[in-house]
Amino acid sequence: MKNLLIISLIFVSLSFAQSQRGFQKMLSSSPEELVSLSGSMPFNQAMQMLSKMSKQFINKIIVLSEDITDPIGIDIIQMNWYRALLLILKYNNLEYAETDEYIKVLPRKAERPPIPEALRGVDLNTREVNISAVFFELDVAKSREIGLNWKWLLSSTDMDIAGQLGQVDNNIFNLNPQQTTEQNKTFNLGLYSQKQIGDFIGRATALFNFFEQNQLGEVIASPQVTVRDRVRGEIQVGADFSTREKDFAGNTVERFYSTGTIIRVTPYVFEEDGKNYILIELEAERSNAIPGQISTEIKKTKAKTDVLLVDGEETVIGGLYITEEKTERSGIPILKDLPWWVFGIRYLTGFDKKTYSKKELIIVLKAKLVPPLKERFTSRKKNLNLIEKTREQFQNEIKIYQMNPVEEK
Structure with missing residues (x-):
């Protein structure tokens, strides 16, 4: 009974330490760990940027299960990179799994997409x-x-x-x-x-x-x-x-x-x-x-x-x-099209005309x-x-x- 109690305390302390470490990562306001992202940035590019920061600070890379090119959809302004990662994943309804070597973004669950607002109310009498x-x-x-x-x-x-x-x-x-x-x-x-x-x-x-x-x-x-x-x-x-x-x-x-x-x-x-x-x-x-x-x-x-x-x-x-503007070269044929370094003949035998x-x-x-x-x-x-x-x-x-x-x- 005593051994079981000791083991339980060890697990609780480890879980608390892990959660404390994640909490510290989210609250860190060090300038090196802050990131700003535009909401129109593609998801895969945003993950590449966050993966470099993750490799630098916690020695883990971010792995994508599928290539997602949709925009992240939310603006990130001077936010801790780890908190930004969680916010982007939550906004896009994605989950992740963290191991000792990498953070893996899990694939999206196969579900029937909702009907857009513009397509609702369509029936046989729709004109x-x-x-x-x-x-x-x-x-x-x-x-x-x-x-x-x-x-x-x-x-x-x-x-x-x-x-x-x-x-x-x-x-x-x-x-x-x-x-x-x-x-x-x-x-x-x-x-x-x-x-x-x-x-x-x-x-x-x-x-x-x-x-x-x-x-x-x-x-x-x-x-x-x-x-x-x-x-x-x-x-x-x-x-x-x-x-x-x-x-x-x-x-x-x-x-x-x-x-x-x-x-x-x-x-x-x-x-x-x-x-x-x-x-x-x-x-x-x-x-x-x-x-x-x-x-x-x-x-x-x-x-x-x-x-x-x-x-x-x-x-x-x-x-x-x-109004369309066109530039035409007029003058003596052949001579007007010579390069400028041929004694400047093109300037004597031709001119540019704008129409x-x-x-x-x-x-x-x-x-x-x-x-x-x-x-x-x-x-x-x-x-x-x-x-x-x-x-x-x-x-x-x-x-x-x-x-x-x-x-x-």
Whole structure:
């Protein structure tokens, strides 16, 4: 009995000593043991930093059972490294096992992830909205040279949009009626009336094709995305660039920024008197990144609005301008491109010329309700081929939107 009591006291004293050692590690405020981490730092990088400190102070390394690249999610400001380790593990619902040689971060328990808040309440009657867009970039200078106004052309409904643009009578500058003159260049638009072209997006597509054929601009993209009711969707045509920044703790982090043509839409579907209509929170952005010697400049043009549309209706966003700067080398061929150390000939035979071109981004947006799941289940029971049906629909739209150029006289 006495031996059992002695053994129990030994175990209690060892446990108390171990807990006291951990308590001292957590309360240590030595400057060498303090650490600051950003909440956006990846988990594996944070563990590497803490592992070096653990090896230095208690001669133990930190071992990961799995590679976790998610951010730690919590900011650590001037905290003891051991306490920071426990706080990060607890925040990410992770457990650890400590031995005499290492501290092992145990793998996450396999559990069913919770349903996000945005996905709750989804049923067979949930509506979806198909958002289709056409991004067109118009050369402002060239369009003004021939007197084109896309706003007027798209707003015309009952009248002919244009027969021939830029056509001049052959004899207007001819003093001698017997002489022949060269015929001026004409722009054949070939749009006669709204009935021939179809709906609004059809007229816009045909008009953009005309602009593209006459080198007045180009269609950048024609994306489509299906968005659930009251859920935000995003369309981006561009690129992401990264910059190295320092957070509040002085750590160097790499952050990415989105540039290009970006549209963010959030549809809200309403039904009243048996008619469906859509409220769209719309945000359009045109931006590009210009790297500099000190920092990177982002030139941005942004528009934000709320639009009410009926099923299948379209809207137009314009006025998003951007100025592109290009540097061209002009002069005597071959000699203007010689290196500077060849007697400076490149400076005598050539020069750098900067050109500026102003572009306007025109966005045509169309919102169309997608049939609910109940109707789609019924269609599947009827063995309807969705691919063939969609192909026929596209072919019919191509026939409707096909341009008919006016024959030159």
